[in-house]
Amino acid sequence: MSLALLLLQLAIILVTARLCGLALRALGQPMVIGEMAAGILLGPIVFGALFPEWHRQLFPPASLPGLASLANIGVVLFMFIVGAELRAPSGMGAMLSAASRVALCSMVLPMGLGIAIAPALHPALAPAGVAFWPFALFMGVALSITAFPVLARILKDRKLTRTRIGQLSLGAAGMVDALAWILLALVVALASAGAGLAGFLRIALGLLLMVGVVFLAVKPLLAWFLRVHAPDGTPSPMVLATLVIGMLVCAMLTEWLHLHAVFGAFLFGIALPRDDRLLHALSERIEPLSVVILMPIFFALAGLGTSAGAFGDAALGALGLILLTASVGKIVGGAAGARMSGYGWPESLATGSLMNSRGLMELIVIKVGLDTGLIGAELFTMLLVMALVTTAATGPLLSLIAWRRPAAVDRNTAS
């Protein structure tokens, strides 16, 4: 019966994800927001509250390991592709330094605000035994994420990819991504090591060693291997299997370091040569199943981890505080970075609004926090809602700015 249940779970998860995705796309939102919302719908807050008996029968605890292995392989494959597609922002020096200013400002401000509100959240919302600083730093990182892939999708949907603010925010988001993952790894290392400095150093050194080996040995080895075995950029099954094995080993090593498998997968993706044909062929082979089939399972499992407590009277204040600091930090920080680089106010505000989309990346970050015990179900739910709302707000905010000053976000402004 267990395989029948797994197939039923998958069918229901995929149908819900698709329907929510289509519904939100009809509202002008990117599909991924609908898929994330579908996860919440299937969790205890909606489906579990409305039909508790069905919910228990559809998602009994014993069935979750089977779902989890599919979801984990999906998210690891996805992060591998994200790492492989990450590249240094190209273009003129001016754009590059503007992007780094936007990246820095739009990280530092929400991170500072996240740490600043941590004293208010820690007593009620931190799991027992989690010290203040790991919690506060995690909140800082959680608020300072920008979703590179979702941002890329929003820009593409609105035909903004080649505009000045499109390139600016994409470059900045790429930098934020790389930086945020390093910071998150350090925070998780700090938390897993508990109070002991020795433990933290061990994890940090392990990570440093791994990064060193990957960049100094694995990267050239991969470049050589792919030059010999996939000279035309088309990976044979053998090449694909080799890459996936390397990715699995890296993911396993970071998991063993008490970090999270996504770091290793992401790192291995970065180590791939920046060969457009290869990356295209890889994502063609990996994305359909991992993004279309496995990621919705990840969202559904995230939804099962939510808690209705996040919407209690006492908790609504915290939710509002998180939403406010996250949005203000990103929008103001991003806008300040652009303004400092000489962009006008409308363009700067549009850039800040774009930096405020967090999407899937935020979900992965907070799932890491939940899995490693840094946050509990309630705070996880609040951060999930924050990720949904800030991402969903990006489109309308852009339209608002464009309505006030159409030229700012018009695609003809591309230089």
Place this chain on the structure above:
Amino acid sequence: MSLALLLLQLAIILVTARLCGLALRALGQPMVIGEMAAGILLGPIVFGALFPEWHRQLFPPASLPGLASLANIGVVLFMFIVGAELRAPSGMGAMLSAASRVALCSMVLPMGLGIAIAPALHPALAPAGVAFWPFALFMGVALSITAFPVLARILKDRKLTRTRIGQLSLGAAGMVDALAWILLALVVALASAGAGLAGFLRIALGLLLMVGVVFLAVKPLLAWFLRVHAPDGTPSPMVLATLVIGMLVCAMLTEWLHLHAVFGAFLFGIALPRDDRLLHALSERIEPLSVVILMPIFFALAGLGTSAGAFGDAALGALGLILLTASVGKIVGGAAGARMSGYGWPESLATGSLMNSRGLMELIVIKVGLDTGLIGAELFTMLLVMALVTTAATGPLLSLIAWRRPAAVDRNTAS
């Protein structure tokens, strides 16, 4: 720790599968035989016997559900593609009637032999409570399988696809496939229903109803849906998700009928329109991950289900008997069918040898038998060895025949 273990398991499974595949390819065998052998290596017979402690730590029972969900999704996706790629043998009427003669003879003879040896095997090897006839019929079906996909791969490797015997055996294998799955479904239905005729009828009627609905309603619906949403044969993520959902539902329904999920997936694949561009695009999106990554997990789980008892002194006789009847039945039956259609002896023998390759299909069939309790671990192991040996023998047998009479299997004999 559990995600680290899953990643380690996957890395070891993929590395073993690839190494064995490469080793056997160096011996002129199709890769899939190596991947199947890798599963046996990782099981209790080799790895478990040599390093029992490591084996226990690498594959603890609690970790198997996570692996099983990946393997099951892999095999269900694979059978969906096999169903989608199955098509009525094309070509002249003479070839068609020859193929049906080969198919019929190469099924009836091994099936008869399988039933004939069942009385010798049933007392010692049938699980307690399995009645004689379901067991005997299952043995008949298990011996009469021909692996359509592996056969296609062997023919392609040897550049025989367009020869007379290539087309003859491919056409016959396609017919055997379709027929064998129907028979297996009936045998499983008979077994699950126990002695009760009512139970059997319920399952058989359920299956009949499902086949009717799929062919009369789902098939035209799918054709319409794909004409509208994938007019150029390229499935969008939405189309891909819809197809996978339909496939999952069909797989779940057959599982609920106490058959096996693979039947439903296969059936849904058959219901797809025979559009080459669509099928190509589908297998491009589904095969890389499912064949390269997930199928080796299926082989490894099959290997974990084996038992060293199959190589005990008492059991070797049974193993020999199975090997002999399986090979003689297929080769003689296939050759007789070709001979009756006017082919010369060398060509007829080559056709019989090709029909004797069982590969992956056999593995799926005997895993169904193991999962539904029709056979136990020992007989499962013997049938697995039989599948490996008969498939591996196909190439050498062809070379032997070609050495004696090169023209018979030369690609220039294509009419």
